[in-house]
Amino acid sequence: MSQIKIVNLQKSFGDFTAVKNSNLTINDKEFFVLLGPSGCGKTTTLRMIAGLELPTSGEIYLGDEEVGMLRASERDIAFVFQLFALYPHMNVRNNLSFPLKMQGYKKSDIKNRVEEAAKLLRIDHILNSNISSLSGGDRQRVALGRALVRRPKAFLMDEPLGTLDAEFRELMCLELKKLHLDIGATTVYVTHDQLEAMSLADRIAVMDGGEILQADEPNIIYNKPKTKFVASFIGSPGMNFFEVNEGISKDQSFINIEGAKFDIPKQLEESNGSKNFFGIRPENLTLSNNEGLKGSVFGLEYLGSRKIITVKTSLGEIKVKTDISVNVKLNENVQVKPSNNNIIIFDGETDKSLNSEFIN
Amino acid sequence: MDTSRSYLEPSSFSKKMAAAIIIVYAVITLIPISWMVMTSFKNVDSAISYPPEVLFEPSLEGYVNLFTNRSRQSQEYLDSLPPPENWYEELVRSREMVITGPSKFLGRYSNSMIIGFGSTFASVFLGALAAYAFSRFRVPLKDDLLFFILSTRMFPPIAVAVPIFIMYRKLGLGDTHLGMIILYTVVNLSLAVWLLKGFMDEIPKEYEEAAMIDGYSRLQAFFKVVLPQAMTGIAATAIFCMIFSWNEYAFAVLLTQFNAQTAPPFIPTIIGEGGLDWPAIGAGTTLFLLPVMIFTIILRKHLLRGITFGAVRK
Numbered sequence: 001m002s003q004i005k006i007v008n009l010q011k012s013f014g015d016f017t018a019v020k021n022s023n024l025t026i027n028d029k030e031f032f033v034l035l036g037p038s039g040c041g042k043t044t045t046l047r048m049i050a051g052l053e054l055p056t057s058g059e060i061y062l063g064d065e066e067v068g069m070l071r072a073s074e075r076d077i078a079f080v081f082q083l084f085a086l087y088p089h090m091n092v093r094n095n096l097s098f099p100l101k102m103q104g105y106k107k108s109d110i111k112n113r114v115e116e117a118a119k120l121l122r123i124d125h126i127l128n129s130n131i132s133s134l135s136g137g138d139r140q141r142v143a144l145g146r147a148l149v150r151r152p153k154a155f156l157m158d159e160p161l162g163t164l165d166a167e168f169r170e171l172m173c174l175e176l177k178k179l180h181l182d183i184g185a186t187t188v189y190v191t192h193d194q195l196e197a198m199s200l201a202d203r204i205a206v207m208d209g210g211e212i213l214q215a216d217e218p219n220i221i222y223n224k225p226k227t228k229f230v231a232s233f234i235g236s237p238g239m240n241f242f243e244v245n246e247g248i249s250k251d252q253s254f255i256n257i258e259g260a261k262f263d264i265p266k267q268l269e270e271s272n273g274s275k276n277f278f279g280i281r282p283e284n285l286t287l288s289n290n291e292g293l294k295g296s297v298f299g300l301e302y303l304g305s306r307k308i309i310t311v312k313t314s315l316g317e318i319k320v321k322t323d324i325s326v327n328v329k330l331n332e333n334v335q336v337k338p339s340n341n342n343i344i345i346f347d348g349e350t351d352k353s354l355n356s357e358f359i360n
Numbered sequence: 361m362d363t364s365r366s367y368l369e370p371s372s373f374s375k376k377m378a379a380a381i382i383i384v385y386a387v388i389t390l391i392p393i394s395w396m397v398m399t400s401f402k403n404v405d406s407a408i409s410y411p412p413e414v415l416f417e418p419s420l421e422g423y424v425n426l427f428t429n430r431s432r433q434s435q436e437y438l439d440s441l442p443p444p445e446n447w448y449e450e451l452v453r454s455r456e457m458v459i460t461g462p463s464k465f466l467g468r469y470s471n472s473m474i475i476g477f478g479s480t481f482a483s484v485f486l487g488a489l490a491a492y493a494f495s496r497f498r499v500p501l502k503d504d505l506l507f508f509i510l511s512t513r514m515f516p517p518i519a520v521a522v523p524i525f526i527m528y529r530k531l532g533l534g535d536t537h538l539g540m541i542i543l544y545t546v547v548n549l550s551l552a553v554w555l556l557k558g559f560m561d562e563i564p565k566e567y568e569e570a571a572m573i574d575g576y577s578r579l580q581a582f583f584k585v586v587l588p589q590a591m592t593g594i595a596a597t598a599i600f601c602m603i604f605s606w607n608e609y610a611f612a613v614l615l616t617q618f619n620a621q622t623a624p625p626f627i628p629t630i631i632g633e634g635g636l637d638w639p640a641i642g643a644g645t646t647l648f649l650l651p652v653m654i655f656t657i658i659l660r661k662h663l664l665r666g667i668t669f670g671a672v673r674k
Contacts (some may be wrong), residue, residue: 050573051570051572051573052572052573071572071574071577072572072573073573073574073575073577075573077573078573079569079570079573080569081566081569083564083566085564085567085569085570087564087567087570087571087585087588087589088589088592089588098571098584099574099575102574102575102576103575146574148535148573150575202427232361241543255424287623
């Protein structure tokens, strides 16, 4: 097992830059998730770590070794593909032993290791089955098994749960987490699903437009997003933003929006320009009868224990996540106000969050 | 209204119609072939009798004549010989002839085998490598190259017979096995590249990537993972290539005489006494038909079975 480190990594396809100048350190035994919308460069980053794409510039370290320009076969990493890529002309046992055969293990060793991995993944009863007769979940387990038997330095997984049914996905998510705890292997996992990322990751890197915007633990990513994109991408629904047409100065602790005065955490940093954004998560807002922004109820979504109310105001649509007991009707006039001081100001020019007493 | 079957399933009437059309077609194609096989088991007289004999006493005379050279002898000479050692000598003597040696048929037949299978293997092997490169790599001028490869099929191959004849004479390739293998490979290669590229495009590149991550080089991954999955396409391509090079007549007449002559130009030259020896020709064509038939039957299961089915969820 090993640490993975990427330094100034860049990848261009013709004029298009898929990954821009990225730096990242993935610790030994860490479950690390690359999260972002499609086309953000997360898969390209993973494929460069695997050796399936060569970087345009930059370095990749696996342990102490620089592997950026090595072939995939020389890197000692395992890769789990979204479509599994199990060899259809071999049965489960041969699929699992395929990587070991290349490394010249003795037949008895191969048999032992295959059976050990099969037992761990609970696929020992289907070792002699054909791939085409397996269910999605079993194929996923076989694909994991093929990665596992080699005991590689790191596991790379490219949306491995993406093609599974919802029911299987939750199950496999749990199994993956358990497997990671059991074998403690450095794992890099690519997904666009924030729930998967949140539940699996030790740390998450959020990517957009080929850049790594923030790499942190899930709760920090959620509560203290460093950029507006991270704040809106994470969370369901994402953070609400209002435009603020004034500069923010140091030590400022209130803000005027549309004539209403809002308390904000004491700012430790001043803004670059005079157009900024006020960000607040839907669960930190509440409905009120006498204060806050005026608007009318535009949409209602029930989530079981919680309810999302969309309010149309002069600043645009605001999502409020409230208790199920809050009773409003469509088109009813309401007022929206923050329920606490978990407010983040984003700089209008850099899209980055400004340091305050809440976030720094 | 009959609701017991799905709308997608043909009605029993159209199924019967389809069966009838297939049977008629099969009969039309099989009549010449069965006539040929029947002729091969007739004797010289019943082969040309009129009206044609559908029921006849089978004889192996055609096959004996195909494999032997014979000469007619006087009855006195035949009487002076020791009794025949085996059934075919007896058969030949009953026609007042003696066997003077084996005919050239076996040699021509094995020439056909060597050239047919040799060029089929070469076409499929080179075609698979080229198709893989066109399918996976960024080849400069890819589309132009593919068009150029296809353009070699836009004229009948025999149109270049004269230049090839002269080239082969200069290069010393005329009447050699190697020359014929190269020629048939060149003709078949464009078909092989195009057919196989289609099949390679269908194979997800994740398979090779998985194999490369599992420690295999690209070439090893090609042989261990891509080729087995392209078996369906390889089988189909091999059958097409085999049928062409096995049946090819014009170049074989032009370029081969002794050393590398294949069966197609040889069979029509089997001449009997006072006319064509139809049973021997029938025997030659029947035996000539067998390898392609067997080859196709062996590869048929690959043609029908989609081995990659279900391995990848799309």
